Amino acid sequence: SLVLSNNSLNGHMFPRNFNLTNLRWLQLDGNHFVGENPQSLSKCSSLEGLYLNNNSLSGKIPRWLGNLTRLNHIIMPENHLEGLIPILDISDNNISGRLPSCTFSNCSSLVTLDLSYNRINGSIPEWNIAYIYQGKVLSLLSGLDLSCNKLISHIPPQIGNLTRIETLNLSHNNLTGSIPSTFSNLKHVESLDLSNNKLNGKIPHQLVELKTLAIFSVAYNNLSGEIPEWTAQFATFNESSYEGNTFLC
Template sequence: MQVGAYLPMLWNLNISINDFDGCIPSSIGDMKALNTLDLSYNKLSGGIPEHLANSCIYLQYLVLSNNSLEGQIFSAANFKLKYLMRLQLDGNHFFGKIPECLSNSSNLEGLYLSDNCLFGRIPSWLGNMSELVDLIMPNNHLEGPIPPEFCQLKSLEVLNLAQNNISGNLPSCFNPPQIQQVHVSRNKLRGQLKDAFFNSSSLVTLDLGYNHFNGRIPNWICQLSNLSYLILTHNDLEGEVPHLLCHLEHLRLIDLSYNHLSGQIPPCLDMTALHGDYHVAFNTTSSTAGAPGASPMRKEETIEFTTKNISYSYQGRVLTYMSGVDLSCNKLTGEIPHQIGNLTRIHTLNLSYNNLIGSIPSTFSNLEQIESLDLSHNNLNGKIPPQIIELHYINFFSVAYNNLSGKTPERKDQFGTFEESSYRGNHLLCGLPLPKSCDANGSPSLVPKASTDIKEDSNFMDMDIFYISFTASYIVVVLAIAIILYVNPYWRRTWFYLVETWMTSCYYFIIDHLPKGFRH
């Protein structure tokens, strides 16, 4: 395909979202004036032509995402794209290290390498890319620490290194003033969250989940006035949940689950964003997405959050409407603050697997948008508030394995769909869907239980006792016969005579009934 020979002065080529296959034509390198090339969302294979990287010296936007391209990204000897501003190679099969020749593209604003097979360390020269705005490289095999040179990235807005093998600590000096999103989940990062991001007041998303961070939740998080999504799940954090979190008025998703947090739930945890009509209108595309014909490079932000016991990935407009608090699988104590009932716009609340005591607040009936409520595996007592049936949108509910008593909620609307598993492990609860019926006082009825016990006793036999007594009786009978035959010689002779007669009779009986061919 000699497209470059026919269109040598072409400035913008966009043939994305088609079904083109085969290799990228090397003749594209003949387009000396090419500024934008977008071949994304096709079925292209092979590698990036060297002629393209060597001749299209004015290229600023190169978009090859979501194809089947492979091989190493660029060869250092033939790379002359020094004006490159955006490089989007995500969703391919590129392997090898991030090429050092990219350091010659000093104007690089966006580097998008996610969902490939890249390995090796994150190069330190990326810290010298002063114009870098988006650095997005999740789901690769990158390893080693985050280079301390990243502290020089003052223009960075999005950092996404999730799902790699990155280790070490977060550089304490890393606090880009314009950073909006940080995704470093599912790595091997460790250490304490010291001073990183302490001066990043524009931060909207902080996702550090599935790592090995320890120590306390630092106070600088509470200074992130624009923070909307705080994901610290599956770490080794300890100490109390900071009361200063209550100062974050835009906070919509809090996931502190699977840590070692202790103390009480802050009663002030009734954030404005979770009990009003506030919605985040965060722009998920880059503010400089701009050359004519260039596709927006930054994809919609994705955040993983567990609701209804299932992990979902929320993005786009759905994410802006999602809100929830997950404090499960910690060591929290004390009572559930009744102020939690002020979270009228919350969709998910999970306080399971803690050591919470006291009763379920009646204010929970105010959680009018709640879809998933999990209070299981605690030490809660008292009755389930009957007003809770006013939660018309709820489709997952569990108070299992507590010390609750009284009657289960009326089986009405959504609560008519919940099964025994939602209430099991509370021995003083009664009423449907549990097998225990309630008496006039709302306590478990004893009559059905007694009749059941009588029925069970009538059909009950301890098989161990049966086998032991049978064996003992058999041994006693055999010993008694042996002693009698030993003491009385007449009975002994009679016994052996009867045995011999019986054996002879059996022998001739078998012989008489064998076919003639077998008797010899």
């Protein structure tokens, strides 16, 4: 471990050929480092924690961060970093705890977010989705997968404001409450999976307006009432999309 937090260190962090291959924990937060994240960090295959917050780092977020498979703590706020994070896939890990509402507040370029097969609990935060109308947060998101976690409570209706969504998977959680009628705003959605939860109430009839929907499942919930009219895309779904709901008819 190398811990040099909250000093007055400045300049560039490390030379390009600096050997850090056995480093597991690096804390350089609270200093005055400038420049880009050094390429030498890409060789830290054992790195588990990286704390670079509260510096003056600039440049693009390096792609090699995705190659550090043991890295489970990445803290880099309050810098001058830029660039795109088009795909964030941290599925099938041991991530636990709640999803903080501010986690993705600056990810305006995020296209796909996959947090499936973890141990995330608590409710789905709104993630400042209200700012979607200003084009600031998650406005490009086309894929969201939170399946196979331990999420509870209702589905935020604000998810219906993510109008570029093509794939939405919230299955295999413990979500309750009704299916938001705002999902009818997801005009580009092709796959919508809400199965294996504890959702109740009726399936919103407005969902028949989803003309691009090819995969749909609300199986194994506590839904009741009538199945949406078998027109348009809903005429292509068979009983397996609705099974496990005793009071659906």
